[in-house]
Amino acid sequence: MSTGSCFKKLAAVLCLLGLTASGCQPADSGSSAAVTQKEQPIQVLTIGTADSGGTMYPVGRAIAQVINENIPQMKINIGASNGSLSNVEGLRGGQIDLALVSADVAYCAYRGEDEFSGKPMKNLRAIGAVYFSCSNWITKDSLNAVYVHDLLGKRVAVGPENSTTDLSARIALQVVGINSNNTKLENYGLGSGSKALGEGKLDAVHGMAGVPIKAMQDLAKSVPCHLLRYTDEELNEILDDNDQYRKAVIPAGTYYGQKEDVPTFGVKCVLCVNEDMDEELVYTITKILRESVEDLDELHYSMESMKDLDFVTKDLPVPLHPGAERFYNEN
Known part of the structure; x- marks a missing residue:
């Protein structure tokens, strides 16, 4: 799996998150000039999936794996749930950071329809579709x-x-x-x-x-x-x-x-986040996923659809996150 191509953007993201070594630390911080990677804080995020007998769980596990392998100072944990509705509410309440959500549920959540009547989630954003x-x-x-x-x-x-x-x-x-x-x-x-x-x-x-x-x-x-x-x-x-x-x-x-x-x-099943997730972080996650489509397909057969950029980016139920949109526009 290729990792070098992600690191230029990654450096900026990790500086922003306070995750890098001495290059992002104040000169007078009092810390040793030679801070080892092992000593760096780990940014922990959780991805909401679903029943382990279906597709969401192994797909979430595959996404977590490629992100974890490409961002040494980040760890994506996998959260099992009842699926899309639970994941939307988990995003809303801040219990999870990324969520796999079927397009029909995301559509209703964003607009406040059906199960989400009277409580629209206008800050729901997409990184892209990941499988069908x-x-x-x-x-x-x-x-x-x-x-x-x-x-x-x-x-x-x-x-x-x-x-x-x-x-x-x-x-x-x-x-x-x-x-x-x-x-x-x-x-x-x-x-x-x-x-x-x-x-x-x-x-x-x-x-x-x-x-x-x-x-x-x-x-x-x-x-x-x-x-x-x-x-x-x-x-x-x-x-x-x-x-x-x-x-x-x-x-x-x-x-x-x-x-x-x-x-x-x-x-479609869509990888969703809140609008307020850091733009550089979402940019880097999007970049890693696009550069890892072959690996994702090997990890779970249903993710072959991600090789088609139109499948990933078109006809989505909610707007793209600015970080994801910027990556797609630039690439």
Whole structure:
């Protein structure tokens, strides 16, 4: 992984943060002229992710790894959470410094809509999109279901409460005529839900994540399973009602035994920060991520999308942070 190209900007950032050695210290500070790197204070930041069975957690871990490797005086910790909504509130309250947030949630948070009605987060900013999530419904072959609407009256895992998986599942289920009054909707994580499906405790599991979702892939290798579909009409209605959703396809072969493409919908996942995060720091983080796209792809397959700069910077749900915007404009 290349590190030298980051250090010119990094020096300015670390001086600003008070993280460098004697070159940024007052001459009369009384400290030794030869201050070792080991003695320097560490800037600790936290990135909000999600359920470890999905995509946000390993993606957050990959982002933390490349930043930690490129900024010796910085450490990014990984914070597990219920996902996008929790991460937005974590940014708002200052409990976390960076957050992975699905574009639909970021859109509503910035504008004060839906779950954020009456409490817009106008200081929410983007560094860029990092991967694309798809709506995945998996069931065992023994259920003989083809479409999502076939789950009426069944036991269905919709995801951790108030997670992106949960919210997108309920939006889709409403379109296909399913709700908590006519179907048992349960809040399982992707890992625990897939395990429960395999044990016969559930009939289907939803995941909104980069594909393949590891927990579902593992299940498909051990139990005969298949993905459920939306009809064209259902899919169009879901897309018409949600500005940030996009048509997507889960290609044949994504999951073990999957013989056909499965049309679905998806949404970008965006790395977000508060507007007041230091501009030079955000510039350097953005630079590191852009220069590390090959490494990020190796660390997690879903981050291959970051190789496309248009994917990273266009059609974002919130404005770019000034530090990120300056980097993209200069490069």
